[in-house]
Amino acid sequence: MSADLCWLIIRNNHAYLAKKRNVKKPFSTEPMNLKNVNSPRYNGLIHNKMLGIEPAPGGKGIVLSFKARKYQTKPAKNALRTTIKSGPRRALHSIRKFIKGNRYRKDLKMAALRRASAIFRSQRAQPFKKIRRRPRGTKAVKKTE
CATH class of the missing domain: 3.30.390.110 (Enolase-like; domain 1)
Structure with a gap:
């Protein structure tokens, strides 16, 4: 169809x-x-050709899924998946290379890169923020003028 x-x-x-x-x-x-x-x-x-990008199960990297030409009439075998665990810059480059090299839906390139970037941003370790507290036994002093 x-x-x-x-x-x-x-x-x-x-x-x-x-x-x-x-x-x-x-x-x-x-x-x-x-x-x-x-x-x-x-x-x-x-x-017939479609891209999907999801976070990898281990919490590091992404899973690039795409439809194969070979099994167009068999949906269970149709989707192929590959895990990209290299760093964010390398992973984004490999997505670009996959789309360009296979002539695979050029119109979805920016959407795929943005989704992958958002996933990598969410997997980044959050910086530790030190909470400043008053030492015990001291009370807050109000300044009066």
């Missing part, structure tokens, strides 16, 4: 759709949707 026909069938009703009151554009939680927006461009169900 063509992507346009699939979109016409599932656009208002599918299992991953998250509709909220007073929100004009509903969200979508499908696995290969980079922006979590219910639109034909980012929908991971209808296209």
Whole structure:
């Protein structure tokens, strides 16, 4: 089936759709949707080529998932996944190289890089902030003028 026909069938009703009151554009939680927006461009169900980026299970790195051409009619075998555990700069470079080298959905490049950057930012260790407290036995003194 063509992507346009699939979109016409599932656009208002599918299992991953998250509709909220007073929100004009509903969200979508499908696995290969980079922006979590219910639109034909980012929908991971209808296209033959699609990218997905998720955090790695160990908490370090990302998982790049994509659809294989070989198993287009078999959804269970269709999605291939590769874990990228190198540093953030190298991982972003390898995503760029994958998209350019395989001619794989150039329009999703920036969305993929932004999602990967956000995941790496969340995995970064937070700096320890020292809390300053008053020593015991001292009271706060109010200045009077």
